[in-house]
Amino acid sequence: MKLLNQIATAGLLSLTALSAWSQTYPDKPVKVVVTTVPGPLDAFARAVLEQMQRRLKQPFVVENKAGAGGNLGADIVAKSPADGYTLLFALDTTFTVNPTLYKKMPFDVTKDFVPIAVPVTYSQALAVNPNLKVASVADFVKLAKDKHLTYASGGNGSPSHLTMAAFMATAGLDMTHVPYKGTGASVIDVMAGQVDSVFAVGSGILPQAKAGKLRALAVSGDKRSGAAPELPTIAESGFPSFNASFAYALLAPAGTPEPIVKLLAREVELAMNTPEVKELNRQADYTATGLTQPQSAAWLADARHRWAEVIRKSNITAD
Incomplete structure (x- = not known):
């Protein structure tokens, strides 16, 4: 019984520490790797991050790392500390298409990342x-x-x-x-x-x-x-089953504390409801998803399954 009490106390202290951590996060600049050169994804990421840094009172600094269909930038984030200070803004295809398209991936899309948000889709x-x-x-x-x-x-x-x-x-x-x-x-x-x-x-x-x-x-x-x-x-x-939509996604390294992931997901949701981001979405013809953090993870998993079938049937390769 004493041992169980000690375990329960340790768990409670750990949760309290994480909660306190999320209340002070961020207390320094956050690096956000964008997996393309300046363009549509970059513009969207910067618009959302600008709103987030206004609320959280810390800079969200974009670093563009394009290459290998987003794999280059994603690999940097996958190998970064899971402390919430290195994030990834990517095309969903890095996580939904590349695992089938590329013979070898430098990271595991399901084990090395935690999805934060899939805020918009586009056709x-x-x-x-x-x-x-x-x-x-x-x-x-x-x-x-x-x-x-x-x-x-x-x-x-x-x-x-x-x-x-x-x-x-x-x-x-x-x-x-x-x-x-x-x-x-x-x-x-x-x-x-x-x-x-x-x-x-x-x-x-x-x-x-x-x-x-x-x-x-x-x-x-x-x-x-x-x-x-x-x-x-x-x-x-005439093709009622057809639906080919793509998305932008914000992710963090696996192991990032859940309170920080939830905080970031909430901040993305708040940013999406600002007039500035709504206007960008209107001009770019993006559709806001309204997905929660768990729903965003499920969206990526479902899209990965659908595109794997297309790629295999069509014999598409990255070469």
Whole structure:
């Protein structure tokens, strides 16, 4: 009985210490590794972190570490102290796609990290060169079955590549993949007529479609785009099971004290409700998820399972 009392007392003291720690956290700057060069993810991360540092009264310092589909930056964080002072802002694909895409990973996505938040999702827009005589997804599928078409992407294993691979598998299509080093270049060549079609983020497609340089046909997510509500989803266009959404995620090294993880999750939620972040989401066509910390972890696990099936069936590799 005495031993049990000692164990209970030790546990209570440990919880009290963690609670006190979370009340003083952070008491110094927090480093946040962003796994891309300055661009959409970087802009979103900085907007959220700016709100967090206003409330928590400590700098959240961004370090951009791009490379290997996010693996380079994630590996740095995986090997950092689990004290809440090194965090990771990444594309979800580092944790949902890379484990199947890469033959060898420098870290274990399930054991080396604890998800804090998956605050937004975004879909891809399917677009074609305006000279392609199609006005709908049904037209596109029919033409692709009658004539061999090409599609561009931002590179092997990129969201644009994965979305088209999933769509081709769903629609029973066989098209030639033309990978680029970045989505911007791929969209430019579709506008120029060098490639027939592309899936890309709405912010890269919709302005060009409104200018008549592309023809947008549909979006890949389970909801219509707020920036172009006239566009149907792929699911509404004859493929009801189709849903290809991607996300941004904030994570910490595994072992980070739970009170700190919960505090950070709460701060992300508060940041998402500020006018500044809401406006950024509107302009970028992001959808706020409203997911809790446990739900964010479940979202990543579910997406990892879904994309593993697509990658294996489509024989996609990182090379």
